[in-house]
Amino acid sequence: MTDTTRSFADIRRALLAKEEVALVDVREEAPFAEAHPLFATNIPLSKLELEAWARIPRRDTHVTVYDNGEGLAEVAVQRLRDLGYSQVALLEGGLDGWRQAGGEVFIDVNVPSKAFGELVEHHRHTPSLAAEEVQALIDTKANVVILDARRFDEYQTMSIPGSISVPGAELVLRARDLAPDPSTRIIVNCAGRTRSIIGTQSLVNAGLPNPVSALRNGTIGWTLAGQQLEHGQARRFQSSPEATRHIASSNARKVADKAGVKRASLADLRGRQQEPSRTTYLFDVRTPEEFEAGHLPESRSTPGGQLVQETDHFASVRGARLVLVDDDGVRANMSASWLAQLGWDVQVLDDVPASEFSVKGPWVAPVPASNPAEEISVHTLADWLKTGGTLLLDFTASANYVKRHIPGAHWALRSQLREALAALPAAERYVLTCGSSQLARLAIPEVAALTGKPAFLLQGGTANWIAAELPLETGETALASPRTDRYRRPYEGTDNPREAMQAYLDWEYGLVAQLGRDGTHGFQVI
Incomplete structure (x- = not known):
């Protein structure tokens, strides 16, 4: 090397x-x-x-x-x-x-978790029902409850009729309250396969007495069966009483112990955070709302189901140590049980006093000091755009740009700035924006160097323009770069081609064989 x-x-x-x-x-x-x-x-x-x-x-x-x-x-x-x-x-x-x-x-994307989900189903034969079977249960008003394991925003986009939003890490904590009759069949769904498999197997592993099944192939399977989805629903789980929390906590700990999850105190955590040769991530796996109400210093909000699904995004150092925390002993232990099976060195913080959850507000990413930039107000920009000579560059996510942007703004990728500027008409000055101005600020010296013209930052970004109730436009009106910043997932949204949905399912079915060819995964299914 x-x-x-x-x-x-x-x-x-x-x-x-x-x-x-x-x-x-x-x-x-x-x-x-x-x-x-x-x-x-x-x-x-x-x-x-x-x-x-x-x-x-x-x-x-x-x-x-x-x-x-x-x-x-x-x-x-x-x-x-x-x-x-x-x-x-x-x-x-x-x-x-x-x-x-x-x-x-x-x-x-998020391939480790998706491949692992297929491995879990392969080894544990996780029970599942086809979309047609679930529709028949709904039609006959069977004793069934459908729990959607995705993020709430995904659930709102499209959902199985009558289903309730219970993001993955919440399932073991909430399922007993949503299905108190042990004869009630619980069906867990996501958009495709992974989160429904992991969610269903979580309930099985935790010893829930109910019959539990995954909705085979999720909302993709539902759509391919020609069945209708709901949109804009807001059914969510409620807080759990102490009795069921205690049962869920005991069962979750047993599952975590079986998976080889380690235990840590706050003192252990502080010592490990000081180790110079190891990376330690501290993840709070409760809901974002709970995190914002109070969390440990230096912790990051990563709701457990999403942490398991997107571990490669949150913990980008494979082989690092993951420390998980909650306030109920359920969500951290269940999430950790899966992360341990995914080959991570994972620990759960035990017995954390409520007083330690002392930091309020959302997680704020650590970033380097800002570049100095000359800022202009939204009203100055509006005047400049009327008089000409100004070119406005927008560096926000392309999906946000398409949803709404300042009229006349050209969307660009910072990584392809040279090519974007070459394709645009020259200007006397340039103004840069994005949602908050944070990313645009980074591009200010680059635009100035490439054009030889003054470059200004829109103060507060497009958010300030929107707050001032100034005009907006929508659509791909002025793309200076290709929209490669976001991969169009075949399981997201409501207008995906059927062929793309089926191809995605076929790919997932082949992941176990691909893991075998790769040979580096280190996954162990309990």
């Missing part, structure tokens, strides 16, 4: 030895989803400075960066070094080098 490159063999050896590995794909999400190694994490170059410190907290972590020949990785190496990372290298040969060395590549 050299100071400047690391090979496929280096990364594979480190994964098998359970050493800390940060393998970072710096392309946008769409090309990342087309092909990447199993344990690669996607941190696009366009927002590297805003995400790196939270996702790779220890600055002397061995970070290996790659792209697919676009020239992004070399820029990323320098930016990471500027951020204080001391052990940064390029992947030898990039993605092509990985392939040529015999490395397996995977499509889609």
